[in-house]
Amino acid sequence: MDNKKHIDRIFKEKLKNFEAVPDDAIWENIHQQLHEDKRKRRIVPLWWKVAGVAAVLALLFTLATKFITQNAIDPIGNGVNVVNTNNDTNENPDANGNDLKHSLKDADATKTANTSNPNGVIQNTPTEQVVKITVGTATASNGENRFATNAKNENGNSVVSKNHRSKNQNNGDVTISKVEKENAVADGSKTDMNALSDIKTTENQNIKNTSKQIVNPIENQNNVAVTDAFEKLEDILTKEEETIEDAIAKVEEANSNDDVMEKQPNRWNVSPNVSPIYFGSLGKGSSLDEQFINNTKEGAVTMSYGIGGSYAVNTRLKIRAGINKVAMEHATNDVLVFNSIDQSSGAKGTISNLSANANGQRMTYLSEENLNKDATPVIMNSTPNSTISQRLGFVEIPLEVEYALVNKKLAVNAIGGFSALIADRNEIYAVSGGQEMLIGEANNINAMSYSANLGLGVNYNISEKIKLNVEPTFKYQINTFSKSAGDFRPYFIGVYTGFSYKF
Amino acid sequence: MGLEQLIEQCKKNDAKAQSQIYKLYASKLFSLSLKYSRNHAEAEDNLQDAFVTIFKKIGQFENKGSLEGWMKRVTINTALQRYRTTGVFNIVGEEHIEDTVVEIDDDDLKMDFLLKIIQDLPDKYRLVFNLYAMDDYSHKEISEMLDISIGTSKSNLARARQILKQKIEDHQKAQPKHSNGQ
Structure with a gap:
């Protein structure tokens, strides 16, 4: 019976020195979780930067467009009289009656003399006040309005302070449009207030910059009012920014949730692909000779094949590169090709961008478009039309980014990037009645050229590792041809199809 | 370091x-x-x-x-x-078992066996038994940690002990040669 012990004691004693060694994989997992997080945190700011750049570009573009349009529509009076502008608004006082011109009127009452300045510098020179508003004009290139205000107040009543105090009493919207009004005045253009209200959001940035540029030390009560007004403006703007930031934060959260749900340790993909290629030109022109500008042209369907690899920066963004072999074929129809006994027709009979071989040199090439059939020998009219077929081959090295718009089993991606094209085939054929003759090669193909690529990819996940891809892609060629005739702007379209294997 | x-x-x-x-x-x-x-x-x-x-x-x-x-x-x-x-703790209206001293033979019980029978306990009993018997938490602390009443904590502990005792006794019966070892 001495052996009887309390059960708690038995367990405690027996298990006191119990230690079990966990599997090594556990440390691996812990390590991965701790340091993968770190990597994720790095991605977020990167994404912020990308989003930020995109937002800034969109903003500048909108601004530039607005200003360019306005300048185009409105006759620009350099040095529009500020007083007049304010008098215009005088006829439309806002609900509170705290309009810009009221304060200006007050200023008038203090015998302020307003002088307009063709350089956009407005100076109010009252007897005892010195109020200087210096305004930089917006430039179309960056669409940025700069607005610096120096307010030096000696009798304690400045136009600027009044303006802003009265604005301060209005709601935020009105306030913003007022400041826009000022900016517009600064531009020296006659401004439609409603139009400006439309671009309020984009202008906010300017106003904020404006507020920040107030650097003069604040010396008296009224300037404090100015500061208050600006602070309130900033508050309003900050609120708006916060909501934008919130939205971005939500999107990011959603993204990071995706990350958690789809932990992808496999970031690398390899994807062989094959695509039919259609080669064409956006404008009417010819790569061969100016006589063929008006000829009908046909892009033959050729093939591209290659292999690519991609790296997933995160679940949505991939960077990819690869190597493709691309063939292109472009046919110029309605060409008369005949053995030239002499060049008696008087019309131009050669192709300027052709380095003809022995066969090619014997021939004369005439565009039927340029011939007056009544004036040409009968033999010419009866000669069957030929086609000049230009066949090019390139080694294409694409460098693209792929962003997942829809990230499901059936995924949709936007693809953008560029390719380097290294010419490796250059042949020109004359094709007539099913017979082809190599007549030479083009002398205007650059050994190295580029294309800007834009595509839409649809991926279907067959399994975790294997995806089926279909990517219609438009590639606009840049400097493939060193010279061309007419408006020859070559491009090629491919529907890149293949599968990708994740490893 | x-x-x-x-x-x-x-x-x-x-x-x-x-x-x-x-x-x-x-x-x-x-x-x-x-x-x-x-x-x-x-x-x-x-x-x-x-x-x-x-x-x-x-x-x-x-x-x-x-x-x-x-x-x-x-x-x-x-x-x-x-x-x-x-949500294993959200059990209401459970009968409270009086705590009685549970004593068993301190046989050459194997560590693995003891661990196994702890793991086999229902969650609520296992946690209370571990916290109280092995890691020296009081019933008050346990009640706060598990968001249960002190009474529930006590009765869970008592029930855990009973189950463990039963299992040990069954085990000892199945291996009679060890029951009077030494």
Whole structure:
């Protein structure tokens, strides 16, 4: 019976020195979780930067467009009289009656003399006040309005302070449009207030910059009012920014949730692909000779094949590169090709961008478009039309980014990037009645050229590792041809199809 | 490198220091996890989650108490959290069992066997038994940790003891030659 012990004691004693060694994989997992997080945190700011750049570009573009349009529509009076502008608004006082011109009127009452300045510098020179508003004009290139205000107040009543105090009493919207009004005045253009209200959001940035540029030390009560007004403006703007930031934060959260749900340790993909290629030109022109500008042209369907690899920066963004072999074929129809006994027709009979071989040199090439059939020998009219077929081959090295718009089993991606094209085939054929003759090669193909690529990819996940891809892609060629005739702007379209294997 | 230095390095998310801390304490915390879990796999999950929490929250550890004690608390809390979310404690109207002294023969009971019968206990009994009998928490603390009444804690403990006793006795009966060993 001495052996009887309390059960708690038995367990405690027996298990006191119990230690079990966990599997090594556990440390691996812990390590991965701790340091993968770190990597994720790095991605977020990167994404912020990308989003930020995109937002800034969109903003500048909108601004530039607005200003360019306005300048185009409105006759620009350099040095529009500020007083007049304010008098215009005088006829439309806002609900509170705290309009810009009221304060200006007050200023008038203090015998302020307003002088307009063709350089956009407005100076109010009252007897005892010195109020200087210096305004930089917006430039179309960056669409940025700069607005610096120096307010030096000696009798304690400045136009600027009044303006802003009265604005301060209005709601935020009105306030913003007022400041826009000022900016517009600064531009020296006659401004439609409603139009400006439309671009309020984009202008906010300017106003904020404006507020920040107030650097003069604040010396008296009224300037404090100015500061208050600006602070309130900033508050309003900050609120708006916060909501934008919130939205971005939500999107990011959603993204990071995706990350958690789809932990992808496999970031690398390899994807062989094959695509039919259609080669064409956006404008009417010819790569061969100016006589063929008006000829009908046909892009033959050729093939591209290659292999690519991609790296997933995160679940949505991939960077990819690869190597493709691309063939292109472009046919110029309605060409008369005949053995030239002499060049008696008087019309131009050669192709300027052709380095003809022995066969090619014997021939004369005439565009039927340029011939007056009544004036040409009968033999010419009866000669069957030929086609000049230009066949090019390139080694294409694409460098693209792929962003997942829809990230499901059936995924949709936007693809953008560029390719380097290294010419490796250059042949020109004359094709007539099913017979082809190599007549030479083009002398205007650059050994190295580029294309800007834009595509839409649809991926279907067959399994975790294997995806089926279909990517219609438009590639606009840049400097493939060193010279061309007419408006020859070559491009090629491919529907890149293949599968990708994740490893 | 001293422990304090290691902790400082861990606060900077230094992988080497984390690895050292892990090596020092993994087996202790794993055995703890094993006792609080249903099985080996769950214990591994618990250990992993606990260490991730430990390294993420190590900034909150002040060098007042022992690191081991703090890590143990995190590990236990991680285990409790697991059951808190599955709601095993939300049992109402359970009959309260009076605590009686449960004594058994201190036979050559194997560690593995004891661990096994702890793991086989229903969750609520296992957790209370571990907290009270093995890790010296009071019923009051347990009631707060598990959000149950002190009475429930006591009756769960009593029930756990009864089950364990029964299992040990059954085990001893099945192996009579060991029952009067020595």
